[in-house]
Amino acid sequence: MPSQAEIQQLDHEVKHTQFSEFVSFSVAGQAFCLKITQIREIRRWSPVTILPHAPSDVLGVMNLRGAVIPIYDLSARFGLQQTEASERNVVIVVAVHGKQVGLLAESVSEIISINPEEIQDTPQVDSRNTMEYIQGIISHNESMVRIINLDAVITAPEQVLL
Template sequence: MQSQAEAKHDDAEIKHAQHSEFVSFTVAGQAFCLKITQIREIRRWSPVTILPHAPADVLGVMNLRGAVIPIYDLSARFGLQQTEASERNVVIVVSVHGKPVGLLAESVSEIISINPDDIQDTPPVDSRNTMDYIQGIISHDDTMVRIINLDAVISVPEQVLS
């Protein structure tokens, strides 16, 4: 049984050798995605503890199995309207600079397999802020999915409150 499954897995691997898997999700109605290897886990939103004097895009801190991790509102971070977080929303836990960080998104859509050749450069638009955060775009099921440049979105943690 196991060997069969493995063989099947191997097949898929060969077929998608050059493909990378991305998790797509929506933020303020727009489709974004992150490489699946960047994501540590996805959790349902639960109220966070507010950090005093924090900027609008830092929602606060959350208890992730004993670790205190900061939660960012991706929407506010991208210069879109602030998310009214509710139980329907999700927190995507990613690892940036070796530290876990939570990103609030509206909802997670699906896992998509992307051929690196299909990734298009971000066409120049006026919003500089957004430009920095977006690594590239791809077309998936006739919708535009934006690939997030995680390192640009979350710089060094210490700068959160600078």
């Protein structure tokens, strides 16, 4: 028989695993978030090297400890206005499709714990892009936070076609 303490411990673990931690950040004034496990690191913005003939949402490439990684402007990617690059901006380095890419965001807000049950489906809106890129929404501190579907934002073929 497990002791009371052990049961409590187990209980706690079960409850704990139900919550996922997300990092919330703002892009073009809107709140977005990504699962913390998808994020490798967050860096201060520094000018990148421009890629010739690149689409407007690809800012260029950056040196991440010897690796060349592409940097996307999330705002432009979502069809919003281009982010004005400034020192206050951050680059969120994520791992997707086995590669590292950087996503430019205005600023990082906080780490929030989300109970998966609280995630609401994205309501039907006109923009197909938005529907694809947003996995769901949650309410946090009375405001809406959008959960980014990273696989859709950075598609594997896109990296090849680009």
